Amino acid sequence: MSDLITLPTPAAVPPAGYLIDAKGRFVPEASVRPVELLEDQMVRKVLGYAVELANQIRRFKGHVFADTASYMSLAEEEYGATKRGAKGRGNVTFTSLDGLLRVQIAVADRLTFGPELQIARTLFDECVAEWAEGARDELRALVDQAFQADREGQVSREAIFRLLRMQFEDARWRRAQDAIRDSIRVIGSKSYARFYVRAEQDAAWHAVPIDLASV
Secondary structure, three states, rough: OOOOOOOOOOHHHHHHHHEEOOOOOOHHHHOOOOOOOOOOOOHHHHHHHHHHHHHHHHHHHHHHHHHHHHHHHHHHHHHOOOOOOHOOOOOEEEEEEOOOOOEEEEEEEEEEEEHHHHHHHHHHHHHHOOOHHHHHHHHHHHHHHHHHOOOOOOHHHHHHHHHHOOOOOOOHHHHHHHHHHHEEEEEEEEEEEEEEEEOOOOOOEEEEOOOOOOO
């Protein structure tokens, strides 16, 4: 796999008795404090394990989606169905014959919001400012939470969608909700795999914690 992680290699090999410092210079090993040498050894050891494990997870992720896609292709052939491609096969659960093992595949859209979102904010603000005093504080907090951007400039999808579920008779509120819907842009999708086991057929499922979403 071309996207496997590799540890960096120095541009030049230092002469015997020298090491490379953070500025790329050759420095005598004797001038480096023993505690710094121990730190360097520890970091290299830990990162060696970390990179190896990350690459194993990447390869495992590839096998998971390849194997489940292969099964779905066989199932489609069995029933004479038109092949839908990887994205069309999302949100499916596979279970072992004894009912003790489960694999779930899900495909989630990645969303962003267009400029209509700011129009929605204006309309929501007008409603909150003019409505009864008793409801203003709670609604103001909800609207502020929905449109509060994080450090990456992203608003809370959950809070935005919470506003869509609230129903009021004011036409401006409904227009604001329409503006939110019009602002939604699908910019891609991401596939997830989740794994579960249980000891008996009537027992609760326990998740096998492997974070494939981040690799």
